Amino acid sequence: MRIGIVGGGAVGLLTAAYMSQSAHVTIYTRRHEQAEKLCANGLTVICGDEKTTHRVQATPFVCETNDDVLFMAVKQYDLTNILTTHVHMLQANAIIFLQNGMGHIRYVSRLPHEHIALAVVEHGALKVDDTTVVHTGVGQTKWSVWRGEQHAFSFLLRTSSRFPFQYVDDWETMLLEKLMVNVLINPLTALLRVPNGMLVAHDPYRQAMEQLFHEVASILHIEQRERIWQHVQTICRQTAANRSSMLRDIESGRRTEIDAILAYVIERANEQHIPAPISTFLYSLVKGKELEGGKGR
Amino acid sequence: MRIGIVGGGAVGLLTAAYMSQSAHVTIYTRRHEQAEKLCANGLTVICGDEKTTHRVQATPFVCETNDDVLFMAVKQYDLTNILTTHVHMLQANAIIFLQNGMGHIRYVSRLPHEHIALAVVEHGALKVDDTTVVHTGVGQTKWSVWRGEQHAFSFLLRTSSRFPFQYVDDWETMLLEKLMVNVLINPLTALLRVPNGMLVAHDPYRQAMEQLFHEVASILHIEQRERIWQHVQTICRQTAANRSSMLRDIESGRRTEIDAILAYVIERANEQHIPAPISTFLYSLVKGKELEGGKGR
Numbered sequence: 001m002r003i004g005i006v007g008g009g010a011v012g013l014l015t016a017a018y019m020s021q022s023a024h025v026t027i028y029t030r031r032h033e034q035a036e037k038l039c040a041n042g043l044t045v046i047c048g049d050e051k052t053t054h055r056v057q058a059t060p061f062v063c064e065t066n067d068d069v070l071f072m073a074v075k076q077y078d079l080t081n082i083l084t085t086h087v088h089m090l091q092a093n094a095i096i097f098l099q100n101g102m103g104h105i106r107y108v109s110r111l112p113h114e115h116i117a118l119a120v121v122e123h124g125a126l127k128v129d130d131t132t133v134v135h136t137g138v139g140q141t142k143w144s145v146w147r148g149e150q151h152a153f154s155f156l157l158r159t160s161s162r163f164p165f166q167y168v169d170d171w172e173t174m175l176l177e178k179l180m181v182n183v184l185i186n187p188l189t190a191l192l193r194v195p196n197g198m199l200v201a202h203d204p205y206r207q208a209m210e211q212l213f214h215e216v217a218s219i220l221h222i223e224q225r226e227r228i229w230q231h232v233q234t235i236c237r238q239t240a241a242n243r244s245s246m247l248r249d250i251e252s253g254r255r256t257e258i259d260a261i262l263a264y265v266i267e268r269a270n271e272q273h274i275p276a277p278i279s280t281f282l283y284s285l286v287k288g289k290e291l292e293g294g295k296g297r
Numbered sequence: 298m299r300i301g302i303v304g305g306g307a308v309g310l311l312t313a314a315y316m317s318q319s320a321h322v323t324i325y326t327r328r329h330e331q332a333e334k335l336c337a338n339g340l341t342v343i344c345g346d347e348k349t350t351h352r353v354q355a356t357p358f359v360c361e362t363n364d365d366v367l368f369m370a371v372k373q374y375d376l377t378n379i380l381t382t383h384v385h386m387l388q389a390n391a392i393i394f395l396q397n398g399m400g401h402i403r404y405v406s407r408l409p410h411e412h413i414a415l416a417v418v419e420h421g422a423l424k425v426d427d428t429t430v431v432h433t434g435v436g437q438t439k440w441s442v443w444r445g446e447q448h449a450f451s452f453l454l455r456t457s458s459r460f461p462f463q464y465v466d467d468w469e470t471m472l473l474e475k476l477m478v479n480v481l482i483n484p485l486t487a488l489l490r491v492p493n494g495m496l497v498a499h500d501p502y503r504q505a506m507e508q509l510f511h512e513v514a515s516i517l518h519i520e521q522r523e524r525i526w527q528h529v530q531t532i533c534r535q536t537a538a539n540r541s542s543m544l545r546d547i548e549s550g551r552r553t554e555i556d557a558i559l560a561y562v563i564e565r566a567n568e569q570h571i572p573a574p575i576s577t578f579l580y581s582l583v584k585g586k587e588l589e590g591g592k593g594r
Contacts, residue, residue: 191488192582194589202588208581211574277508277574284505285489291499292491 001155002026004067004092006082008034008058010125010245011098012073013133017045018163019071020054023155028061030078034130035059046128047135047162064089069155072097076104076260083107094152096143100182101260102175108146115148118171120178123163124242137239140164144171176220177228182261183216183279184209184232186246187286190256193247197240200233215278219269246286253293258286298452299323301364301389303379305331305355307422307542308395309370310430314342315460316368317351320452325358327375331427332356343425344432344459361386366452369394373401373557380404391449393440397479398557399472405443412445415468417475420460421539434536437461439475441468473517474525479558480513480576481506481529483543484583487553490544494537497530512575516566543583550590555583 001023005016008029016027020043027043029035038058045052061082070092072079076099082090084107094115097104108116124137143156143165156165168174185196188209192198199205213232217225249256262283269276298320302313305326313324317340324340326332335355342349358379367389369376373396379387381404391412394401405413421434440453440462453462465471482493485506489495496502510529514522546553559580566573 192585198585198589202585204581204584204588208578208585211578211581215574277512278578281505281508281575281578284501284508287501288489288495288499288505291501292495 001069002067004028004065004070005073006061006065006070007073007075007078008038008130009073009075010127010133011121011123012071013043013127013131014045014123014125014135014163015071015073015098015121016056017043017052017054017133018160020056021160022158024057025054026057026059026065026067028065029058030061032060037130041131044132045135046132047138061086065091067092069094069096069153071095072099075099075255075257076101077255077257079104080107083111087111094148096153098141099260100178100257101264102179103260103264105175113147115152116146117143117153118146118175119143119165120174124239135162136242138162140166142166142168142174144168144174146171176222177231179220179261179264180213180216180222180228181232181235182257183265184213185236186244186256187258187262187282188212189244190246190250191282191285191289193251195240196236196242196244200236201240206233212278212282215276216265219265219272219274219276219279250286250289256286256290258283258290262286298366299364301325301362301367302370303358303362303367304370304372304375305335305427306370306372307424307430308418308420309368310340310424310428311342311420311422311432311460312368312370312395312418313353314340314349314351314430315457317353318457319455321354322351323354323356323362323364325362326355327358328427329357334427338428341429342432343429344435358383362388364389366391366393366450368392369396372396372552372554373398374552374554376401377404380408384408391445393450395438396557397475397554398561399476400557400561402472410444412449413443414440414450415443415472416440416462417471421536432459433539435459437463439463439465439471441465441471443468473519474528476517476558476561477510477513477519477525478529478532479554480562481510482533483541483553484555484559484579485509486541487543487547488579488582488586490548492537493533493539493541497533498537503530509575509579512573513562516562516569516571516573516576547583547586553583553587555580555587559583 003019003023004026005012006028016025019025035058042053043056095113096117096119098119098121120142122139126134126136199209246256265279266276300316300320301323302309303325305324313322316322332355339350340353392410393414393416395416395418417439419436423431423433496506543553562576563573
């Protein structure tokens with residue numbers, strides 16, 4: 001079986017490593033240099049005390065793909081470009097999307113592929129260099145079929161117990177819950193420059209997060225508010241020492257996923273003529289930090 | 298003429314230094330140690346390249362005051378304590394209040410003194426140590442009579458041209474404008490850890506500040522919105538390199554004046570049943586930073 005992974009970031013490398021245990025994996029990178037290093041040195045995963053190196057193929061994403069299954073593991077803001085300009089080259093029987101947010105759904109519907117799945121990654125992963133990823137937290141990947149048949153993805157049942165997949169029926173609820181987690185934890189930790197646990201350790205921070213929660217829950221018509229609010233707080237506690245991906249992006253002067261998550265919420269609010277004062281305010285503050293380019297400390 | 302200055306912070310020391318040029322000044326400090334140092338070493342002001350040392354009296358604020366005029370130069374949160382428990386010791390013909398915010402007005406009305414003035418300090422001042430203050434920006438002190446006669450404060454006309462006083466008729470507008478400046482610049486710079494100028498240099502920051510401006514202006518029924526919005530932006534540009542007092546408080550792990558300025562706005566909103574989502578959110582974030590105690594960097 002041939003599996004293609006589009007994206008050489010933390011999630012792409014982690015997925016590639018575990019998939020390579022039972023399939024022929026090709027990683028499609030943005031940069032030539034990373035592809036060359038991966039072909040030459042292999043792909044190393046560090047999980048606890050264990051360090052394993054896997055042989056993988058890698059090539060820049062300029063040529064056509066020709067795999068049985070494609071994992072789309074790029075950030076949402078890169079995905080738009082790939083789906084609109086390179087879609088004809090994405091030959092595969094099945095595609096799995098691993099993005100945060102929900103903004104990519106509108107593009108997915110235009111794809112010609114027979115089987116399409118949506119997934120959310122609940123692992124902790126930190127890219128150390130072009131060929132090394134640290135598996136900082138073993139979680140799971142929830143997935144759901146968006147188009148086609150579930151059996152087209154049956155190979156997901158055979159992955160390592162350290163990289164399990166869990167099927168859920170309702171892709172919209174799955175994505176909405178992940179979106180809520182991302183909306184609440186990422187911008188606040190990035191703005192405040194604190195690890196996830198601080199958001200529930202200090203009462204004023206929790207109160208601010210709760211204010212944001214109620215605003216966003218109204219905009220997205222979230223049912224079971226209390227359950228999801230508890231879920232978000234649990235994740236803060238379970239990942240207390242983690243620095244969120246958005247915080248790391250800000251600290252490194254990289255572009256963040258703020259548009260995929262918070263701008264998406266503001267757009268939904270505008271469509272419905274619902275006010276979104278806190279989301280809009282927070283969005284501007286994080287955008288400003290992004291502009292400072294990591295030099296704001 | 299005997300002038301008492303209650304408070305040995307940046308504003309208290311600056312006021313004491315310039316007043317000591319034409320009057321007998323006593324500084325009332327919180328700590329014994331500072332009073333002793335001021336008596337022994339004098340009070341030094343650095344303004345540009347000039348450095349001048351002034352002889353002053355100083356004593357801890359435990360004894361009674363016996364001055365012709367008292368300047369109240371403590372933070373608003375210390376003022377409440379002084380006015381409610383030590384008011385009988387504040388013997389003076391006239392009192393001038395130099396606080397930010399408007400929360401102290403309710404206490405002022407209970408004072409027995411014949412002449413009471415309210416003032417807002419528009420100087421830049423940075424306390425270096427217990428006996429040294431840097432005059433980082435020469436501005437002015439606006440003042441207005443709250444009770445009694447203007448002539449009771451005629452000595453203000455004789456102060457140094459580096460420390461001018463300007464009379465205004467309407468104390469409420471004067472305090473409201475200063476409150477708007479403080480509400481908009483202080484919490485945002487403290488949260489974002491940026492100098493004042495950054496709030497207008499980056500469009501997203503200016504947009505966030507403008508959102509906050511409109512919310513607060515509605516709560517406080519600010520007239521002439523456009524003029525005041527321009528005024529706030531002008532101050533950001535004029536003090537572009539300054540780090541606000543609240544930012545310095547957060548960085549040093551000190552208590553901030555967030556309650557005197559933003560909690561006051563939220564109280565006014567609650568009284569009128571006007572929503573204050575952004576003010577409330579921002580208040581919680583700064584309170585959390587205060588709790589982190591300067592260790593959040």
